[in-house]
Amino acid sequence: MRSTLIRSLSMAALSVAFAGAASAAGYPDKPITFVVPSAAGGSPDVLSRLITTQIARDTGATMVVENRPGAAGNIGIALIKRAAPDGYTVGYGNINTLAVNRSLFKRLPYDVDKDLTPVAHMFDLYNALIVPADSPVTSVQDLIDRARKEPGRLSYGASGVGTTGHMGGELFKSMAKLDVMFIPYNGGPAAIQDLLGGRLDYLFVNTSEAAPLVKSGKVRAIGVSSLKRLSLMPDVPTLDE
The missing domain is CATH 3.40.190.150 (Bordetella uptake gene, domain 1)
Structure with a gap:
């Protein structure tokens, strides 16, 4: 067995x-x-x-x-x-x-x-692309433009190597042809703390983690990885948008 x-x-x-x-x-x-x-x-x-x-x-x-x-x-x-x-x-x-x-x-x-x-399918999760609340970046295009103007200077994190935040970040990096640094963390909370502390420029995190941070005004969500907008964050555009 x-x-x-x-x-x-x-x-x-x-x-x-x-x-x-x-x-x-x-x-x-x-x-x-x-x-x-x-x-x-x-x-x-x-x-x-x-x-x-x-x-x-x-x-x-x-x-x-x-x-x-x-x-x-x-x-x-x-x-x-x-x-x-x-x-x-x-x-x-x-x-x-x-x-x-x-x-x-x-x-x-x-x-x-x-x-x-x-045994059973438990739940489906999507990722949100978030930046610090005081970041000058207000859209995905803003982030792309800034990263291209400052190659090698921006960094993003994820809750570990191979996580959806990491894979999504690398896919985003590849599709937008960006030169940014990836920093892995031992769990999402540690990565979020560094984002809030200004040690990261952006982060891909599960929407269930991002939503309360967005609601409290601590971070700004500029995109979600779903094909359609989510009821959890209806004002946040999809990355496709």
Whole structure:
């Protein structure tokens, strides 16, 4: 039996799965560890905690969230792989740990196809391109123009190598033909702090992290990665726009 991985929510599906197991074999009779392979405070952590809270409420199970960031998520996923396949260690995986890392690393400490079992789709996330609130940049074109005028001087960050923020940033850099520096962080909160502190010029972050910062006036969102504008930030244009 392979270790269990909750991939990326059908809350009903998860609740039914846990409730079904409980009624069939007295499961669970001890706490279930839910591994999040990223830092506390980021979108994966916050959303995973919302989900595990709901699972606990619906099924009566005790859910313990354990953050294991590092190595682009590989540390946390490897922990899931090494756990006993008894249903008491589950976790969160995303496009980075399940797909992108296969291309970034020569060797992974886990085999996605052989070592992990997907249980349910959890949620879909988009990225927002944000700049500090006091930045002179007010649009994507402004950012492109500034980067071209100051080659090699602007920097952007992301919550780790291989994350959607990193991949999106590199795609943006390539398409716009920009010379900018990428700085990886061990989690989104650290990258956001450096953006707020003026140590980064822009950042691609999940919209769930960006929205409250935009609402509070701490940052300015100049684009979202979705094909259509998002109800979460209806005034922010898509990058295509």
